[in-house]
Amino acid sequence: MAKIENGRKSVDTRSIRTISSSHIDDESSLGSDSEINGFTSDRQTDKYGFIGGAQQYSEESAQDVPTEVLRQREVKWLDMLSHWDKWMVKRHNKVRLRCQKGIPPALRGRAWLYLSGGKVKREQNQGKFQELDSQAGDPKWLDVIEKDLHRQFPFHEMFVSRGGHGQQDLFRVLKAYTLYRPEEGYCQAQAPIAAVLLMHMPAEDAFWGLVQICEKYLPGYYSPGLEAIQLDGEILFALLRRVSPIAYRHLEKHKIDPILYMTEWFMCAFSRTLPWASVLRVWDMFLCDGVKIIFRVGLVLLKSMLGTREKLKACQGLYETMELLRAIDARYMQEGFLVREILELPVTAREVEREHHSQVKRWKKIRGELNFKSPPRMHGARFIMLAEPPRRQDLQQNPTIVVEASQPTPQLKKSKEEKSKKKKSVKKKQPIEEIPNPYPLLSDPPPPPKEPPAPPPVSSEMPQIPQQTLIDSPQQEHPPPTDLSLAKESPLQQSTQSLSSTEQDTYL
Template identity: 55%
Template sequence: MFKQKKNHREHDDSVSDSQSHSHSQGHEQQGSSLQGSELAISSSTGDRDSDRGSLGSSTRAPSVASTTPNKYGFIGGAQYTIDGEENVSVHVIRKRESKWLEMLNHWDSFMMKRYDKVRDRCRKGIPSAIRARAWQHLCGADRVLENSPGVFDQLANAPLDSRMEEEIRKDLHRQFPLHEMFLRRGGQGQEDLFLVLKVHSLVCGDGYCQAHAPVAAVLLMQMPAEHAFWCLRAICDKYVPGYYSQGLEAIQVDGIILYKLAKKVSPSVYKIIKKQKIDPVLYMTEWFMCLYSRTLPWASVLRVWDMFFCEGVKVLFRVGLVLLKFGLRQEIRNDCPSMYETLQALRNIAPGIMAEEFLLTQLMRLDISEEDLQKEHTRQTTKREQERIQKERIKKEKQQQEQARER
């Protein structure tokens, strides 16, 4: 379970003002839910303080160990690979970097008039030397930072409730413990992570959620703490609003949307999930809340995030549909007579399915449009609203009946 810890401090006025920043990117919230929350999702993982009991940690056993970090900074674990990225020549990389620098120097013009070009280049993969700057431009964090000088430092030095600090510090060592940035307790990486999560908890109306930690850690692997904070704010406010709220209702809604879309992408997968009555939150909560950072190999994580920052939450749905379609292909379904085996299969998807080249190719081949996502989103949010109205009507009628009996 991802646990939310409510922080009762008042929001900093200057930060609240900065949240009103709008970015010329009307493509980023298709299929997302803005709903509140009522129902808490319970965990079956047991001890919250153990590494394996927290969905904010890397629960897979190290598959490889090395004394030398790979090119992503990992020395082991599920994200450690030695062949991650496609083989691209230095000449091609430099050419891509040059094109990105041109775009970044004329950003507003490209976003307004040539968005398709920005999208296509994000789909090809942002050059690693450009990635931090590109992510900040894509989500608008660069402008918020520019308009909020000193805000991060001010909040970093502000007092934090002792219980909140304890909750955050408990999760620090669980974030990519086999990455060179986060190897040492109390090291610079973990301290930067604490600062980002602390400042975010001070300004976030929903307080601290364990799922904030892996997202913040990924950002810190790419950029300094202050920049990572503003990117985290953009993700939570603009891309996946409501995902980290009490009760996780937005996740529940998007889980149902993913389940319904699976009917079009892979009817046989939809059929087994329906037959076994598997609640979508049991398999997709970690996928969506951690933006696949704890699911995919690292080369794939970076490519998915490149697309996510440009195209928004619809990318999360497309990745989920590929994982469902191929993670529960026929030969796997044959060995899944019950919910238990099916969930185990989805928690242990073959590495080849999640590999960069295969995953990205299948994402582009999916027969799912933005219109499909929007229609299903509208259908599910409308249904939720009707159910809410019905519950309120029934509650009101009961109150009226009780009042009548009292008379």
């Protein structure tokens, strides 16, 4: 029976684990997931894949890049990806600058995989995802994951269908992570992270990208107790004191804990907060420079919404302030404004790390030891690469389409063999003989000038000796070469002799 969800009918509400292969084949023959779920072609889809304008402000906030500029950036990124280790070690500032300008959409998925270290992780664990994907998984986590699938970007054409291809891949990635890290299990905030990755890369690559984000960029965020996100909330609040004292005093006055407004921001990396054009730009910089970009985005939004006394007049209490932060003004989330403010905000990774240590000490003093000790956080792609140096074969770009070369015909084989035999025979017929050079070197002391002898008669059978060589070559104890010695000389020696005579001409 059809069920009404989000104002639209859903025709397929069965569990993903109970979908038969024949049913999947029947659905795939119909077309895209949007068609399966009742979305016909008259529904407009934006360039990011969202149906019916579900991503508000996307068109207004996006910056259009000229096609010529986009093609030039693609060529530059292809060169970087082909020599990734050299660029990251020697020209990392250039990589950062190009991430700040925006990664070309055609190469964004591949660039994210290289930046996060997921490419190296995948190559070093060949077959691991397939092994995890074939396992059943813990039923406790599977039930929770299935309930969350339809909540992840429900108006995107990839995830709009219940049991469609996008939701199936999302289920596989999240289930594989619960098997890869059973001590952490599944957290609801991991689903939008994995969904964003799946929009740009296959399921296996998205899995390793999720692993790197959970372990390197945001360690401890999705562990039981959420202690890491609480610590980062205190770090954000401490940094706000320096960036915007007015906003800091207002939040402190009304005792608004950071965990109330920044949890979804940080745990979902703003994928459920910003317009999609801004989300992609933030992720480009986040995967390059690390968590400091997430802190900067949060500080920019707080400063923009609560940074002046005039703006605080509209929110006199806790409730009004929270409503204001839940509905951020669209002009502060536009791609151009947001990226410019992020780059101008002076918050470095060193300041974040210094504040992290002070907050850990404060936590231990007030609450005791941390229950879950997360691994150290890596601040960006370069630190991840230096911590785990890759092999050259780990960075090679594997082609997505492999064309098998046709076997050569026997006639071609024979022609190649005949050519190789001819080359060998030519080499055997012309052995290299060492013949002493009858002419002196330029470093030898020049003899007293003498009148050159008359040139010998030239026969038709023997090679002719250049007149200039006989005139300009100095005469010493060695007798002039005979015609027989010249005939035996190799072309290389003849060219050397003519070169030496030319040099003598220049000196004389």
